[in-house]
Amino acid sequence: MVLKVMSANQAIAEAVKLANPNVIPVYPITPQTTISEYLAKFVADGEISAEYIRVESEHSAISAALGASGTGVRVFTATSSQGLALMHEIIFAAAGLRAPIVMADANRALSAPLSIWNDQQDSISERDSGWMQVYAENGQEALDSILIAYRVSEDHSVLLPSMVCIDGFILTHTVDPVDVPEKGDVDKFLPPYKPDHAYLDPKRPMSIGTFTDPNYYMEARHDMELALEGAKDVIANANAEFAEIFGRKYDFIEKYRSDDADTIIVAMGSICSTIKDVVDEHRDNGEKVGLVRVRVFRPFPTEEIYDAIKGASNVGVLDKNISFSVGGVLHNEINAKMDVKANGFIVGLGGRDIKPTHISEIIEKTKNTTKTTQWIGLNKEEL
């Protein structure tokens, strides 16, 4: 293993190079832009044999990705925030047409107010689309998650697109040591994509994406639900094989010092690294505090999360998103799907920095479980 210091955006681009897609339609947007730049360079330098399509918008990027995927080839695209929002129409179409596209989303706040900084509102707002979603904690996991995403999306029993979400700036522009796997190992884990039957080929004409009357629409949507739930087994197998080849073990969730914890914090993405440091501090003070990091958000790992948190007296869920008048989405999904009363905390919207003191405040407030939602880190003078 040779570690190299790089940003998560570069790590994603390295993963894409290893996955060797045939078509890369991408439109730049902060903080995703360097992904599109690295990939353009790889293509220009002949390091990837892909067709790099410089499109005029994100709607075109995902449309081109869907069209290319419809011909039965491997496709990659990447976006962020407003770009993902502009893709919204085709995001749903891509999942419904069962196109195994893999996309990186550099998590960034949605306008208005206009912000280039991180939260997870953009991808969370696409949660009902049928895409799988993974939230990476660091650059290494961003890289690895792209490879696993292709493996799962392209499985013939799944055929749903995947979104690998990385926190804008906090990961996209942060450099730290990353292991870029050997091409030979990646080829073992991720062989070239061979479409099963539904793809466009002039020698075997067919239509994809036709009008569907009420006799068939529900069945198509029901199939998506079955495929997304069924993807759990495929993900588990892919994770196991990934660990065997690369020595890094991923799961639907990560439990950090949570097995005997009275108080458990649940969160997604890069903030979990800071939370682990804060959990260690509280453990040093004799407090039984732990973290459950939700890594795979779709399909939603209900059983895994419930098993991890059911023994705790107090559960606090962090959300870098807000479903107005309802609260954080992860918080509400946990309370809806499980026999728990978790507190919700809205944090880090629009790049508001989350400090260890905020995490400690959340841990204290979690100890009084009332199932409510609280906003942490607001400027007091503006309240």
Added chain:
Amino acid sequence: MIEVRFHGRGGQGAVTAAEILAKAAFEDGKYCQAFPFFGVERRGAPVMAFTRIDDKPIRRRYQVYKPDYVVVLDDGLLEVVDVFSGLKEGGKVIINTSNGVETTNGAEIHKVDATGIALDILGVPIVNTILLGAFAGVTGAVSIDAIIKIIKETFSGEIGEKNAKAAKLAYEAAKKG
């Protein structure tokens, strides 16, 4: 853990400096992390960048509020940003300036005429690599050999050579004190 905060203006290379420092520390066998905080995305706007260096993997991902060292690429920022904010006791501040600088909180200030060195050797007022040379000399937190190696990796050819030379000059000046 050593935490460093860079203050610069958009386009001056503060972010690149933070990354070169992280990569150089990694070259020295340490773990590292570097990341930027942009105000607005345009040239001239105040920018911060951060580097963390430690003997073990670094997890925390919030901004640096209590730096061991601060590097200021543009002394004009002293009037608009509190570059001394949160500086640890015994912390050091390296400032690109040819003027006098008043210290606050008893911070140890190291003045470097990086713009002068840059104009002399590089022919352009780009000071980030020079301040990294001074940083290595003042703090000893990273080796000058690693800084030079990463500068040459970051900037190819003649530009890399000139930047390495300028960094070495600033390093030696800082060692002399």
